[in-house]
Amino acid sequence: MRIDLHTHSTASDGTDTPAELVRNAAAAGLDVVALTDHDTTRGYAEAIAALPEGLTLVTGAELSCRLDGVSLHMLAYLFDPEEPALSAERELVRDDRVPRARAMVGKLRELGVPVTWEQVARIAGDGSVGRPHVAEALVELGVVPDVSGAFTSDWLADGGRAYVEKHELDPFGAVRLVKAAGGVTVFAHPLAVKRGECVPESAIARLAEAGLDGIEVDHMDHDEPTRARLRGLAKELGLLATGSSDYHGSRKTCALGDFTTDPEIFGEITRRATGAFPVPGAGGRR
Numbered sequence: 428m429r430i431d432l433h434t435h436s437t438a439s440d441g442t443d444t445p446a447e448l449v450r451n452a453a454a455a456g457l458d459v460v461a462l463t464d465h466d467t468t469r470g471y472a473e474a475i476a477a478l479p480e481g482l483t484l485v486t487g488a489e490l491s492c493r494l495d496g497v498s499l500h501m502l503a504y505l506f507d508p509e510e511p512a513l514s515a516e517r518e519l520v521r522d523d524r525v526p527r528a529r530a531m532v533g534k535l536r537e538l539g540v541p542v543t544w545e546q547v548a549r550i551a552g553d554g555s556v557g558r559p560h561v562a563e564a565l566v567e568l569g570v571v572p573d574v575s576g577a578f579t580s581d582w583l584a585d586g587g588r589a590y591v592e593k594h595e596l597d598p599f600g601a602v603r604l605v606k607a608a609g610g611v612t613v614f615a616h617p618l619a620v621k622r623g624e625c626v627p628e629s630a631i632a633r634l635a636e637a638g639l640d641g642i643e644v645d646h647m648d649h650d651e652p653t654r655a656r657l658r659g660l661a662k663e664l665g666l667l668a669t670g671s672s673d674y675h676g677s678r679k680t681c682a683l684g685d686f687t688t689d690p691e692i693f694g695e696i697t698r699r700a701t702g703a704f705p706v707p708g709a710g711g712r713r
Contacts, residue, residue, distance in 0.1 A: 428458040428690045428693075429456055429458050429684055429687050430457070430458060430459040430460075430687050430688040430689075430690060430693045431452065431457050431459070431460050431461065431671050431672050431674070431683055431684050431686075431687055431688070432459075432460075432463070432485065432487075432502070432504070432613070432643075432669050432670075432671040432688050432693070433461060433463050433489070433502060433615065433643065433646075433669075433671030433672060433673045433674070434448060434452070434460055434461060434462060434463060434671070434672065434674040434675075434683065435462075435463065435464050435465070435489075435673075435674065435675045435676075436462060436464055436474070436676075437470075437552060437553060437554045438462075438464040438467055438469040438470030438553075438554060438555065439464035439465035439466070439467055439470075439489075439555045439557065440464075440465060440551075440554055440555070440557050440559040440560060440675060440678065441464070441554075441674070441675045441676045442675065442676030442677045442678050443676040444470075445462060445470035445471075445473040445474035445477070446473050446476070446477035448460070448462065448470075448474065448674075448676075449462075449474050449477050449478050449479060449482060449484060449708075450479060451683060452683050452684075453479040453481065453482045453708070455682065456684065457482060457683060457684050458481070458482065458483065459482070459484075459693060459705070460483075460484060460683070461484075461485035461486075461502075461504060461671070462484060462485070462486060463487040463488055463489045463502055463503075463504075464488060464489065464555065465488070465489050465491065465555055465557060466488060466489070466490060466517045466520040466521050466524075466555060467488060467517065467521060467555050468486065468508040468517075469555075471486050475706050478707075478708035478709065479708045480708045481708055482708040483705045483707050483708065484706040484708070485504055485505060485696075485705050485706075486504075486505060486508070486703055486706070487503055487504040487505065487506075488502075488503050488506075488517065489502055489503075489615060490502075490503055490517070490601050490605075491520050491593065491595045491596065492595050492596045492597065492598040493595040493596075493597070493598075494597070494598050494626050494630060495626070495630075497585075497624050497625065497626050498595065498623070499598060499615075499617070499625075499626055500615040500616070501596070501601045501602070501605070501612055501614060501615065502612065502613040502614070502615045502643065503601070503605040503610045503611070503612055504610055504611045504612075504613070504696055505609070505610055505611060505696070505700035505702055505703040505704065505705070506605050506608035506611075506700075506702040506703060507608045507609050507610075507702035507703060508703070510604075510607065510608035510609070510702065512604055512607065513605060513607070513608045516596055516600075516601075516604060519594050520595065520596070521555055522594075523593045524555055524556050524557060524593065525556055527592075527593040528544075528547055528551075528556045528558075528560065528561060529544055530591040531558070531561050531583065531589050531590070531591050532544050532547060532561065534589040534590075534591065535561070535565075535582075535589045538588060538589060540565065540568065540570055541568065542561070542565065546564045546567070547560050547561055547564050550563050550564055550567075558577075558578070558583050559574055559675070559678055561577070561583060561589075562574045562577035562578065562582075562583055563678065565583075570582075574678055574679070575679075578622065578623075584622075584623050585623045585624060598614075598634060599633075599634065599637050602634060602637050602638050602639055603637070603638070606638055608702045609700060609702020609703070610702050610703075611640045611641075611696050611699050611700050612638070612639050612640050612641070613639075613640060613641040613642060613643055613667065613669050613696075614631060614634065614639060614641070614642045614643065615643050615646075615673075616643055616646045616648050616649065616673065617642050617643065617657065618649060618653050618656070618657060619646065619648035619649060620653075621648055622648060628660060631660065631664070632664055635664040635665065635666055639666065640666065640667055640696070640699060641666045641667030641668065641669055641692070642657055642660070642661055642666050642667075642668060643671060644658050644668040644669065645668075645669070645670025645671070645686040645687070645688075646671065646673060646686060647672070647673060647679075647680075647681045647686070648673075667692050667695055667696065668689075668692065669688045669696075670686040670687050670688050670689075671686055671687070671688060672684060672685040672686055
């Protein structure tokens with residue numbers, strides 16, 4: 428089985444619609460794909476309606492969190508999307524995205540970059556607007572060569588000249604909320620130092636004590652020594668070790684299935700979940 432547990436669609440900051448994403452996942456030879464858009468479940472219905480036969484969909488989300496001033500992302504799988512407490516927190520994060528993006532546009536204009544809110548809104552389309560959309564605007568204007576080039580201290584990285592904070596969950600609270608909604612939590616790319624400051628391993632240990640289920644080990648932003656360290660840490664802390672592409676369509680260079688999760692680990696995730704169940708493909712209805 429080929430299992431990719433971290434992908435994004437146009438419901439947040441990917442370039443594939445949810446329907447395109449599941450069709451592309453099947454074409455890439457995946458057996459299981461998780462839809463984990465940022466702080467939203469809005470892509471579920473379209474993905475399920477288009478799900479090809481032979482592909483299983485795991486519903487999820489990537490939750491924006493912050494600990495001691497450091498931004499981090501929490502993957503949540505198979506939770507009840509209607510559970511009110513978790514739904515309310517996701518809504519707070521989403522509601523803060525537009526004013527935050529507008530504020531980043533304002534900072535960029537102060538720095539002499541002729542970006543406009545209309546440009547960023549066009550790029551985001553119906554998606555949940557975020558830094559990648561602002562980054563793509565910088566690419567369009569020729570300010571940076573690619574999206575990753577915008578995530579530096581000069582521009583949009585945490586603490587960068589055009590960075591603006593947004594409402595983010597406390598990760599311990601996120602673990603509790605997801606658990607209460609019947610879901611499973613995995614710390615996304617925990618040592619991706621190229622993205623900026625990371626929380627210390629002691630924080631991962633504290634999250635494990637608080638109920639964290641796993642850590643994302645095999646990821647494009649972890650080199651081989653980092654993966655080995657994280658695999659050892661997962662074993663030491665009794666955490667599940669996952670792997671995934673973090674696919675964003677054409678917005679990133681990674682391809683669906685670039686990194687995958689062991690079927691036994693996936694089986695344990697599904698055993699722990701009580702809020703929702705994986706959806707088997709029925710051939711797509713549209």
